[in-house]
């Protein structure tokens with residue numbers, strides 16, 4: 167595509183930063199518009215699997231991420247009651263070689279601090295919440311909540327599960343409540359008072375699960391999330407304060423090893439879980455969606471962020487090599503939809519690594535090298 171094309175990326179999340187980083191490296195003029203006034207260290211961790219970390223290596227931030235996060239020794243699935251190990255995957259030099267990249271746990275705020283470096287200074291306009299898109303010649307006029315207007319040729323909607331860009335392509339449709347809520351906490355590991363936990367454990371119950379893991383290589387900070395069924399989310403807020411007591415009561419029957427983790431938590435918050443039904447239309451005109459804007463997944467496979475990063479690599483390759491944007495979007499959709507659909511299916515089923523699991527198709531995938539699929 168013509169390198170003079172003015173590209174607006176809406177949203178400076180994992181997907182937006184990745185696609186902008188690659189497009190800038192191949193000579194495109196890209197600006198990112200982000201609604202938040204700045205990046206903040208919000209209280210959550212994130213797991214990045216090898217299919218994502220190998221992309222971030224191409225953007226020259228893998229080392230910084232390893233320095234700020236932790237390469238866990240293993241991932242263990244344990245039964246909620248007996249504590250029995252149901253599945254374990256080792257992460258070591260051999261697995262890194264096989265998968266083509268490390269498995270990494272990191273604090274989301276630290277991840278964003280590092281990811282911000284993949285784009286040229288001045289690329290991100292903070293405090294720019296997209297509120298309107300109008301046709302303007304062959305391109306679009308964007309209007310932001312702060313009153314700014316910008317004319318562009320192409321829009322990439324990387325604006326998350328409540329995407330505004332999606333509304334201009336597919337109409338207004340609220341995300342789907344997944345019938346579950348998540349307790350979340352972050353705390354210093356010294357609060358465990360010497361009790362040792364594995365680097366990354368998923369505790370599997372009959373209708374609920376929990377996942378505590380370290381977020382730093384010093385193993386001094388722990389993130390824990392516990393997901394339980396819920397009929398509805400009644401608040402209009404995206405997060406509510408909760409308590410260690412409520413978290414413990416929700417997991418009262420769980421193994422004593424997991425209770426030790428909950429008992430060490432300080433502040434606990436409660437979050438609703440949303441996704442969207444699969445929808446295979448990701449573009450319209452010169453607008454295209456990526457990441458949670460088009461395919462938000464339930465967080466049970468820890469793969470939504472990785473999918474946004476993969477999208478960024480594939481979408482940038484399509485735009486670099488195909489002249490017509492609409493044709494480039496078709497290649498992108500056809501290349502992505504089957505894989506993302508499988509991740510959505512597994513995430514709804516919540517079966518990933520519960521027991522013996524074939525992981526190569528997921529971890530070994532390299533979106534910077536994988537063949538692009540020609541549309542029929």
Ligand SMILES: Cc1cc2nc3c(=O)[nH]c(=O)nc-3n(C[C@H](O)[C@H](O)[C@H](O)COP(=O)(O)OP(=O)(O)OC[C@H]3O[C@@H](n4cnc5c(N)ncnc54)[C@H](O)[C@@H]3O)c2cc1C
Nearest residue numbers: 177179180181201213296325326457458465468470471472
């Ligand atoms: C509890 C939980 C745990 C998870 N754990 C993992 C995990 O371990 N591993 C993993 O890979 N994934 C995980 N995910 C999924 C992952 O967080 C998302 O899939 C990922 O953040 C999607 O990236 P994105 O760039 O598409 O969107 P986002 O990260 O949501 O970024 C969207 C950006 O757009 C901005 N924005 C929104 N609207 C506008 C607007 N109108 N104008 C301008 N800017 C706007 C937002 O402020 C935000 O910065 C988890 C999700 C949840 C809910």
